[in-house]
Amino acid sequence: MSAIGASTLLDAGSAGSVRPSGGGVGHRGVVAARRLLRSSRMVVGVVLLVFFVLVALVGPHLVGNPNAFVGPSMAGPSARFWLGTTMPGQNIFYQLVDSTSGTLEVGFVAGALATLVSVVIGIGGGFVGGYIDEILALFSNVILIIPGLPLIIVVASYVRSASLLPTILIIAFTSWAGYARVLRGQTLSIRNRDYVLAARVAGEKTWRIIFVEILPSELAVIVSNFIFMVIFAILTQSTLAFLGIGDLSTLTWGNMLNVANNDEALTSGAWWWFVPPGLCIALVGTALALINFGLDEMLNPRLRVYKVSKARRKG
Amino acid sequence: MRYVARKLGFYLVAAWAAITLNFFLPRLIPGNPVEILMSRLDESGSPPPGEAHRLALLLGVGTGGLLSQYWHYLDALAHFNLGVSVTDFPVPVSQVIASALPWTLILVGTATVISFVVGITLGAIAGWKRGSWVDSLIPTTTFLTAIPYFWLALLLLYLLAFVFHVFPLNGGYGASETPGWTWSFIGSAIDHSILPALTIVIASIGGWLLGMRNMTVTTLSDDYVVAAEAKGLSPRRILIGYAARNAVMPSITGFAISLGFVVSGSVAMEYVFSYPGIGYELLQAVNNEDYALAQGIFLVITLAVLAANLIVDLLYGFVDPRTRQSR
Numbered sequence: 001m002s003a004i005g006a007s008t009l010l011d012a013g014s015a016g017s018v019r020p021s022g023g024g025v026g027h028r029g030v031v032a033a034r035r036l037l038r039s040s041r042m043v044v045g046v047v048l049l050v051f052f053v054l055v056a057l058v059g060p061h062l063v064g065n066p067n068a069f070v071g072p073s074m075a076g077p078s079a080r081f082w083l084g085t086t087m088p089g090q091n092i093f094y095q096l097v098d099s100t101s102g103t104l105e106v107g108f109v110a111g112a113l114a115t116l117v118s119v120v121i122g123i124g125g126g127f128v129g130g131y132i133d134e135i136l137a138l139f140s141n142v143i144l145i146i147p148g149l150p151l152i153i154v155v156a157s158y159v160r161s162a163s164l165l166p167t168i169l170i171i172a173f174t175s176w177a178g179y180a181r182v183l184r185g186q187t188l189s190i191r192n193r194d195y196v197l198a199a200r201v202a203g204e205k206t207w208r209i210i211f212v213e214i215l216p217s218e219l220a221v222i223v224s225n226f227i228f229m230v231i232f233a234i235l236t237q238s239t240l241a242f243l244g245i246g247d248l249s250t251l252t253w254g255n256m257l258n259v260a261n262n263d264e265a266l267t268s269g270a271w272w273w274f275v276p277p278g279l280c281i282a283l284v285g286t287a288l289a290l291i292n293f294g295l296d297e298m299l300n301p302r303l304r305v306y307k308v309s310k311a312r313r314k315g
Numbered sequence: 316m317r318y319v320a321r322k323l324g325f326y327l328v329a330a331w332a333a334i335t336l337n338f339f340l341p342r343l344i345p346g347n348p349v350e351i352l353m354s355r356l357d358e359s360g361s362p363p364p365g366e367a368h369r370l371a372l373l374l375g376v377g378t379g380g381l382l383s384q385y386w387h388y389l390d391a392l393a394h395f396n397l398g399v400s401v402t403d404f405p406v407p408v409s410q411v412i413a414s415a416l417p418w419t420l421i422l423v424g425t426a427t428v429i430s431f432v433v434g435i436t437l438g439a440i441a442g443w444k445r446g447s448w449v450d451s452l453i454p455t456t457t458f459l460t461a462i463p464y465f466w467l468a469l470l471l472l473y474l475l476a477f478v479f480h481v482f483p484l485n486g487g488y489g490a491s492e493t494p495g496w497t498w499s500f501i502g503s504a505i506d507h508s509i510l511p512a513l514t515i516v517i518a519s520i521g522g523w524l525l526g527m528r529n530m531t532v533t534t535l536s537d538d539y540v541v542a543a544e545a546k547g548l549s550p551r552r553i554l555i556g557y558a559a560r561n562a563v564m565p566s567i568t569g570f571a572i573s574l575g576f577v578v579s580g581s582v583a584m585e586y587v588f589s590y591p592g593i594g595y596e597l598l599q600a601v602n603n604e605d606y607a608l609a610q611g612i613f614l615v616i617t618l619a620v621l622a623a624n625l626i627v628d629l630l631y632g633f634v635d636p637r638t639r640q641s642r
Contacts, residue, residue: 141325142332147620149582150597154340154613157601231461238463239583243598257466261587266473274473278466285461 042294048287052280056101066094066251074270084272087263095256096276102252103281106168106237111230113172114179119222121176122183127191127210137184144177149239156245164237167246171233179225186218220295227292231285238281253277318632326625333617337610338388352606356399366399370607392614400600400608408611411596416615419592422508423581426515431570434520438527438566439559443550445532459521465583468514472587475510482510485589511588519573526569530562537561564635571627574620 064070071085078084084092125136152170159166190196191214199213215222240246241254244262248255256277260266265273349371356366369391400411459467476482483506534540535558543553582594589595593612600608 138325138328142329145329145621145624146333146336146617150594150613150616151336153582153597153601154609157604157606157609158340235461235463239465242463242465243583243586245601254463257469261469266469267477269477271473274466274469278463278469281466282458282462285463286458289461 041290041297045287045290045292045294048283049291052100052104052284052287055097056104059097059100063094063097064091066090066098074265074268074273077272084270086259086273087265092256092273092276095251096253096280099251099253099256099277100280102164102250103234103237103254104284106164106171106252107230107234107284110168110171110175110233110237111226113168114176114229114233115222115226117172117176118180118183118225122180123187123210123214123218125180126184126187127214129191133184137181140177140180140184143174144181148174149236152236152240153243153245156240164247164250164252167237167240168233171236175229175232175236179229182221182225183218186221187214190214190217224292224295227288231288234281234284253281319629322625322628322632326621330618330621333621334389334392334614335385337614337617338385340610340613341606351604400605408608411608412593412611412615415591415593415596418590419581419585419594422512422590422592423515423584426512427519427573429512430516430519431523431566433516434523435527435559435563435566437520438524439531439554439562441524442528442531442535442562443554443558459517460525462518464514464518465587467518468511468584468587471510471514471517483507507588507590511584511590514587515584522573523566523569527559527562527566530565531558534558534562567627567631567634571624571631574623574627 067090069088070091071080074085074087086092086095121136121140125133152174155170156166196209196213199209204213237246237252238254238257241248241252242257242261244258248258254277257274260270260274260277265271349367352370353367400406400408540553540557543557548557581592582597584590585592585595586598593616597609597612597616599605600612
């Protein structure tokens with residue numbers, strides 16, 4: 001939950017870093033790619049994320065049935081069961097691999113949906129202006145202020161379903177508002193800059209002004225928002241599943257933790273059951289956050305670490 | 316004054332939106348929530364006469380058209396008639412909420428303020444001394460913010476309560492205690508609250524630290540800080556009186572927003588520690604299909620968050636005169 005505190009603050013920090021990104025792919029692209037790779041945070045993040053995506057895609061075909069009862073109850077890690085077994089005797093390593101795709105799916109789909117809504121409402125409202133903008137801004141602020149998790153829990157108690165879709169929709173619906181507000185602010189300031197006014201005077205069509213003049217300058221913010229929303233969606237889904245709310249039939253890391261907690265893994269000392277799923281969630285989240293830091297560092301030189309500054313401040 | 320009126324107006328709209336949303340929620344369910352609730356109430360004992368009618372009005376599914384249902388729902392709310400809880404039959408919902416709320420407010424409120432103050436202080440230092448040891452904490456805080464809160468709580472619970480018996484395993488107070496204003500009860504309650512509070516502080520401090528660090532870095536390159544340096548003021552004075560004072564502004568806004576997540580986060584915390592607060596009650600209600608209680612809690616949580624935000628907003632207008640003028 002604390003990811004939100006961090007991300008909203010980061011928006012404030014990174015808001016100043018938006019500038020029209022250059023067009024050419026040639027020399028500039030190479031320079032940008034080199035700069036990306038120079039950020040060690042970025043490299044670590046990308047490698048980690050690619051690893052988990054590969055596991056999600058290929059993993060389930062390589063391991064056995066994660067739900068089959070194959071071993072003794074709550075056995076510790078061994079050569080046969082790498083991460084031990086559950087209370088009913090299922091292979092925890094198989095479950096861990098199989099859960100990857102479900103968790104990532106919720107994260108990326110809900111994140112993409114929320115990004116889409118925030119872009120449409122934030123940039124659309126900011127660009128159109130007038131009372132439509134006022135109403136959309138009010139709507140965003142109201143959604144932002146209504147506490148999300150209790151709402152999701154109450155809604156989930158009414159809607160019971162055996163698929164991840166309601167969870168995805170509900171997370172997307174409750175998480176777009178903060179970023180819509182950021183994008184609206186950006187759009188309001190970009191709308192009246194000289195190059196946009198010039199495009200208007202030159203008679204460019206509205207859709208062209210939005211997609212060619214305004215959207216590219218906000219791309220960095222949008223990508224960064226998307227990454228944070230993916231993290232938020234993964235954390236929210238895991239929390240809901242852990243609390244026993246939503247679809248419990250599809251294997252996700254959150255569901256594994258729910259079962260582990262219900263079966264007293266904690267008081268039985270079965271750390272091999274409840275440690276790995278949480279660690280995986282944290283690693284995916286860290287990978288995404290590192291990628292975001294890499295991007296932020298690249299775009300906002302002021303955040304880079306300079307050893308020189310220390311000497312200056314002391315003097 | 317216009318600023319205050321504008322803020323009040325917004326919160327009135329938000330409160331109305333939340334109340335109306337709450338009105339439409341029971342329509343999501345296939346079937347009649349009143350019948351489900353009444354059958355559950357019958358299982359737990361004899362419900363008070365007329366309860367079915369009251370529930371129908373409260374859940375907004377009474378007789379008549381949508382408008383008249385809406386009117387009756389508002390009327391029930393205005394009289395604090397939130398129905399009878401199935402989970403704690405036959406206690407009224409309002410009473411269940413009133414007894415659970417203080418647990419959450421005291422524990423989570425204290426933990427959040429501690430986390431905010433410590434995080435802001437460390438963040439200002441990290442921004443001031445870029446490249447020093449405090450700055451090397453940043454990657455760690457990245458990892459901390461990416462950790463699911465409830466899992467961190469599980470780990471700490473496992474380590475500090477199960478492996479090393481430093482703290483009690485769960486509950487808000489010892490099994491042998493009866494709630495009341497006695498020293499042994501208060502001591503037991505404090506003993507039970509340290510570990511949950513610790514998990515909240517550890518989980519949320521990274522966000523404050525990082526935000527404050529970045530804002531301090533940005534502020535330090537502003538002209539008035541350079542001017543203060545040129546005047547030869549002591550670094551300490553520049554940091555506290557010039558840089559941090561202005562850099563903290565976005566964090567205060569963030570603090571207001573985070574109040575909502577104070578309550579949300581507490582749901583997971585109370586579940587892990589079986590802590591007798593409002594979040595634990597909410598989960599109980601949802602698992603027992605106790606719709607009246609679930610909706611009552613949602614409404615109370617939402618209105619509490621709105622009120623807290625209003626207070627922070629008004630304080631903000633007081634602290635930062637610019638907001639009063641520009642809006």
